[in-house]
Amino acid sequence: MRRRVWLTLGAVVLGGGGVVTYAAASPSGGPEAAGQDRRPVEVYDLALQGSAADERKLPRTETEQFSLVGVSWTGALKPLEGTAQVRTRSLETGAWGAWHDLELDAAPAEKPEAGMRGASHPLWVGPSDGVEARVAREDGTTAALPKGLEVNLVDPGVVTEAETRMSAPEPAAFVADESPSPSPEPTAPPSTVPQPPVTSRADWGADESKSPDPSEYNADVKAVFVHHTDGANDYDCAESASLVRGIYAYHTEVNEWNDVGYNFLVDKCGTVFEGRKGGIDRPVLGAHTYGFNRESAGIAVLGEYGSAAASDAALTAVARVSAWKLGQYGADPSGSVQLTAGATQKNYFGTSFTSGTAYTFKRVSAHRDGFNTQCPGDALYAQLPTVRAWAAGPVAGLKIVSLTDAAAKGSTYYTKGTPVVRWSATTPAALIKKYEVLVDGQAVAATSGAGYAKRLALATGTHTVTVRATHQSGTTTTTAPLTVVAETTAPTFTGPPTLALRTGTVNTGSVPVALRWKAADDQALRQVQLLSPATATFSAAAYLSNRTAKPGTAATWSMRAYDYAGNYRNASATYTPVILQESAAVRTGSWSARTSSGYLGGRSYSSASKGASLTWTFTGRSAAWVVSRASSSGQAYVYVDGVKAATVDLRSATTSYRQAIWTKSWSANAKHTVKIVVVGTSGRPTVTTDGLVYLR
Secondary structure (H helix, E strand, O other), X not given: OOEEEEEEEEEEEOOOOOEEEEEEEEEOOOOOOXXXXXXXXXXXXXXXXXXOOOEEEEEEEEEEEEEEEEEEEEOOXXXXXXXXXXXXXXXXXXXXXXXXXXXOOOOOOOOOOOOOEEEOOOEEEEEEEEEEEEEEXXXXXXXOOOOOOEEEEEEOOXXXXXXXHHHOOOHHHOOHHHOOOOOOOOOOOOOOOXXXXXXXXXXXXXXXXXXXXXXXXXXXXXXXXXXXXXXOOOOOHHHHHHHHHHHHHHHHHHOOOOOOOOOEEEOOOOOEEEOOOOOOOOOEOOOOOOOOHHHEEEEEEOEOOOOOOOOHHHHHHHHHHHHHHHHOOOOOOXXXXXXXXXXXXXXXXXOEEOOOOEEEEEOXXXXXXXXXXXXOOHHHHHHHHHHHHHHHOOOOOOEEEEEEEEEXXXXXXXXXXXXXXXXXXXXXHHHXXXXXXXXXXXXXXXXXXXXXXXXXXXXXXXXXXXXXXXXXXXXXXXXXXXXXXXXXOOOEEOOOOXXXXXXXXXOXXXXXXXXXXXXEOOOOEEEEEEEEOOOEEEEOOOOEEEEEEOOOOOEEEEEEEEEOOOOEEEEEEEEOEEEEOHHHOEEEOOOEEEEOOOOHHHEEEEEOOOOOEEEEEEEEEEEEEEEEEEOOOOEEEEEEOOEEEEEXXXXXXXXEEEEEEEEEEEEEEEEEEEEEEEOOOOOOOOEEEEEEEEEO
């Protein structure tokens, strides 16, 4: 099945002007045209050169197109104690890449047959047309390198749909009486979980002529061993079928196995590929974990995961396949099992195994747990607890992330009755059977494992809301409950908002006012908003806001109270501030007019005569006396509707103008008089007034 190549020596002129020899490789049957639309899978073998006991090399060699490369040698059980490195030339760019180390700890066949070879893991390099290699024995060892060292190149070819239909047998062709199995009639028991989608051998383009031997079967599947295939992780997932074809060809034509070693292969996008033939639902004997193939299945993730973690999509696929295969035999993917060693050896951690003796393994284990290899890499090995948890259940990380069309006060949510509950989980959706939303313990809505939100219809009252997730294994997880109050009663105002004049600086364009209100709710008041003549938002506890109003203009003060459920009610009232100049007052005693840009309206009245007075009459609900203040200002009496209301001292350390120094408010509009009388304070008798402001 393997195609031999012949080598012709030539030369390559390097960019720096140097010249090196090279070998051009062509298959004995004649070269294939690179890049043609249809190409069969081909394997090319190039012998490493040199006679030294510690090193073999292959100079830069132009070759037919290939995408996968490895190194092999005579003797299936003969280890290569040393290093093997390759570099390749890109078919697309013509550039030589960096050196890559090949993993040399690939598992051998448990029952070596004549012609089987030892081999490195194959390395996916993408379309290439040149190779260079070097193999060296480990420092400090005296054993010679193995014989028959070759560089093996695999071109996965291009397989058309018609070709796959012609080359692939129907699943019914895998019949029990063709298999020299320990279980003469291997069954396909139903699993406790659904079967994930699997790309068949026909669909990825398996050339079944490369594995003519009948399948062998185990009695069951007690464990799953996880592998990686080595090679770059930057492959396009559209190339995954080519990778699988390349590995299949490498295992059958380089290792000389009767089929691909793995039972399943998974790419970084989560696509699962059928590996060794014989029926994906049957306990097919694989060649993936030396010493423990007889009671297990092997799943290989395409790529190299020494430092780079596998994608969530790949982990999800491994978890689904593991749960399905183990579920066929009632095994918990998170548990452990006794496996009987089929060979005497050590694993990666130095644990010794003796053939025929039982040892404890996790149901989902790594290649390195059973064999002395780095596979599946440190990063993927560290992710296996996640794979086990996803495969076994229950759903992890389940929580409600939001309740929209509702608002929370403390730990209680309030809604009008139709909130949207949203949730999340760390277990992938593909492993989740369904979600249910429970109200007061009863399921009221359900979604598939891909769901994440549902709108509810709640009756008026207090409820508990939870989300329950059912893993494909049947185990359930429920979120912590939310307390949700459904109510439609709007908040109330005890009356319209009220406006009153307050102390502060008065201008012809604005006067200081105080806005007051009182709102309440039967459940939980959330906030109050001022809608006009300006906008503002206040807390539920607020009842007062100092603001300004434009004099001479009627303005509607509109407010809205919200509860936490979103119900609201409006209240409004209209007010007009009016400025009365001092000239509008009835005067007694001596007053003199003063002009200045600092005065309200540009002028004021001033008096130092004891008993001099100014009286304003108006109809309104609030009043404010406006004055100028200085260190020499005196005192004045204020009379309201003929009754003395206050003694006001205008003295101030700093000079200021247009100050509303005294205010008075009433519950409703009415006719009032305000009278100002000069006290005639000793040493500072002068009183200067800017006028009166009232609010109606």
